[in-house]
Amino acid sequence: MVIDIHTHTFPDKLAAPTIRKLQGACHTRAFTDATNAGLAASMARAGIDCSVVLPVATNPHQVAHVNESAAQINARGRRTGIYSFGCIHPDCPDPRGELARIAALGLKGIKLHPAYQATRFDDIRYLRILDRAGELGLVVLTHAGIDIGIPVPTYCDPEMVLRALEQVGPVTLILAHMGGWRQWDQVEALLPQSSVLLDTAFSYGDLTPLEGHPFSEDQLHMMEQEQFVRFVRKFGARRLLFGTDSPWRGQEEGIAQLRALPLSQPDLEAILGGNAQRLLGLS
Numbered sequence: 001m002v003i004d005i006h007t008h009t010f011p012d013k014l015a016a017p018t019i020r021k022l023q024g025a026c027h028t029r030a031f032t033d034a035t036n037a038g039l040a041a042s043m044a045r046a047g048i049d050c051s052v053v054l055p056v057a058t059n060p061h062q063v064a065h066v067n068e069s070a071a072q073i074n075a076r077g078r079r080t081g082i083y084s085f086g087c088i089h090p091d092c093p094d095p096r097g098e099l100a101r102i103a104a105l106g107l108k109g110i111k112l113h114p115a116y117q118a119t120r121f122d123d124i125r126y127l128r129i130l131d132r133a134g135e136l137g138l139v140v141l142t143h144a145g146i147d148i149g150i151p152v153p154t155y156c157d158p159e160m161v162l163r164a165l166e167q168v169g170p171v172t173l174i175l176a177h178m179g180g181w182r183q184w185d186q187v188e189a190l191l192p193q194s195s196v197l198l199d200t201a202f203s204y205g206d207l208t209p210l211e212g213h214p215f216s217e218d219q220l221h222m223m224e225q226e227q228f229v230r231f232v233r234k235f236g237a238r239r240l241l242f243g244t245d246s247p248w249r250g251q252e253e254g255i256a257q258l259r260a261l262p263l264s265q266p267d268l269e270a271i272l273g274g275n276a277q278r279l280l281g282l283s
Helices: 012-026 036-046 060-075 095-104 124-136 158-167 184-190 225-235 251-259 265-280
Strands: 003-007 050-053 082-084 109-112 139-142 173-175 197-199
Touching (some): 036 082, 060 082, 060 095, 109 124, 124 158, 158 184, 184 225, 251 265
Parallel strands (some): 139 173
16 A cells, blocks of 8 residues: 655645645645645556645634544545545644544544744644644644745754653654755754654655746755665664655655665555554555
8 A cells, every 4th residue: 555644735716826825935836736636636647545635724713624624535535545634723722622623533643834833843832732642642743844935944853853752742743854854964863763753755856946946956956865765774664654745746756766765675665655554544
């Protein structure tokens, strides 16, 4: 089974204007139209069995509606192969209650985005969310490292992650973008001995920029192959989960890049889907 743990879609009426806005901010092109139908077509081309949609709450008023929509996506999941995490915002008036509702809706986890939520990962509001999510058995997947559209400040770096984990109870925490986008040296130095999992989304290979982009030649390149393979060795393949950040990376391209790496077949199968299948209880 191949599972993409990190994708994004938007309601049909909002997808086109949202993608235009985000492409302008990130200077990178989208590979789908960011609808559920567009994601399903991409999955079919790539041979992906399941994709996990990660909604981001940019204000607390969105949270309840987005979580209800996520539950509706999951109700169709066995037919479509598309599942959704829930979301939470650090300024929710009752985050403990909303997290309990997320669990009651049957959602497997939540997405945090410190940059879009303008909150440091070691902020007490996030610590309370992490602690409660752990109590409820919810997986937490967070954006980590620099955000391509909001490059400064950095709201989630490896040191913040370690400080947060020291202050909360056990929680299954997935750091997107191989632990911290464009902070991979720090991730490699500080996090292998921690409990975190990593997803591979938007980390390996080159950017696909729009015409007139502001990136230098060096900035077009992301993690090098040698470092990616070292991560597999240092963290262990069982702690890595395949993700693309679709629509910002092509799912076909993401699988091809991973298959081209000098990894053993058991490690490749674990990363491509075995780990996520076990974590999320998918069959």
